[in-house]
Amino acid sequence: MSSLDRPDHTLPTFVTLVVVAILLMTFDIRTDGEGVVGTIRGGTQTLIAPLQRGAAFVVDPIADFLDGVSDIASLRETNEALRAELARAQAALAEAGDDLARLEALEALHGLDLETTEVARTAANVIGRADQFDLAFQIDKGVNDGVLEGQPVIDVYGFVVGTVDEASPNTASVVPIQGSRNQVSVLVGSQTGLLSANPGLAEMRLDIYDAREPVREGDQVVTSANTFPPGLAVGQIVADAEPESTALTASVMPYTDLDSLRVVVVLAWPPDPTSVTTTTVTTVPEDEGEGDGEGEEGETTTTDEGTDTTQGDG
């Protein structure tokens, strides 16, 4: 029996499906992707991940080879530029090593014992994304590997990529900062600002609300705290920008190239997810008395975690 011999229920079916889809969208918005929706997403990713892994195993070497062949001319130029950059970086590293040795000597001299926090790292392969234009992607590590929702993700060079949006037992979904509705608290020099995504653009928008000085093209933007460990490189200022009154807006080009991401690193940050407050204590040598200025030795700093990443309205 062909479809033409049966009663036509196309329109009622169509209306039902569209209504169901709209209900799903409403439900997803209201639950903010949590609860049942998050569980279903995790389950689907778990089911599809083995197939994606298998396909990636076959596809990646071929696609990499084709990429390499097509980019061979630009790769030579990039190689030259990277050699020059490496030489500069090695010189800077040698200088930094000298500074570090002096710092250690001074710390030992003054009896300082700075508390440092080790952040666990989980390397993961990018196994897929919904389509060519979706910024979010799936990785092959999940809750079983210590990857949890909200954890920061960096690339192999240490540049900020984004955060884990959903985590299932063996896979997770990562939303890059360029596609996130959350703002990221960052530092440019000594000024703190908020970095937000620009819909449809690779560049991001930096807002500094208590600007004291201009920012210059090429200035590095690093994370300041909270969602990301402080000091991670995010990108650089695209063009000079002057403060207007006390506010400053500038464009930032992130360092990470999302199209070429194959491996990422998930950071177990904050070190204790149940804790919202971490304390960094600098021990005061008994014979030095009280400090009297900001950043003085002996100061006790309490950092309230999880407050300076603000939810945007997009």
Next chain:
Amino acid sequence: MRPRALGFALLSLVVAVVLQTTLFVRFRIFTPDLVLLLSILFAITDMRREGVLVMAFTGGLIVDLLSSNLLGLRAAVFSVIAYLAVRTVHRVDIGPVAVAIWAGLLTLVGVVLFLLLGTLFGQGGLVATDLGRRLVFVPLSNLVVSFAVAPLLNRLITGRTRGLI
């Protein structure tokens, strides 16, 4: 619909999802939306019209579940496009070129609808990425791919080739 045909239809959806999320995301210019293309091309098979809509909805939902977009966004768009496909498929019973152009045009409508609905539901930042490339390359890529996929799909599901002789 025969169980075998249903099995092939579901299998083709899964294969399309896997290929789209792993292989085609690596290309900058050749960027077909395979799941959307299947949602359209199911209409040229013997599948019941309601079945075409349900398969399109299912395909969209699977991609939604794997993406960062709102759940149901692609499901709604793919359902609308599948509905347009089943209502207009009789116009392309004249050959593979007509099928390809029809698939390309419906893909363009799908991309535009996805952008509009996505923006309406607050997904502007996520769906507007590479707007120009998306509007040009996805329909063109689907047009090209449909030359290969349409006869294959028809053979698998229907056992014959309709509108492609």
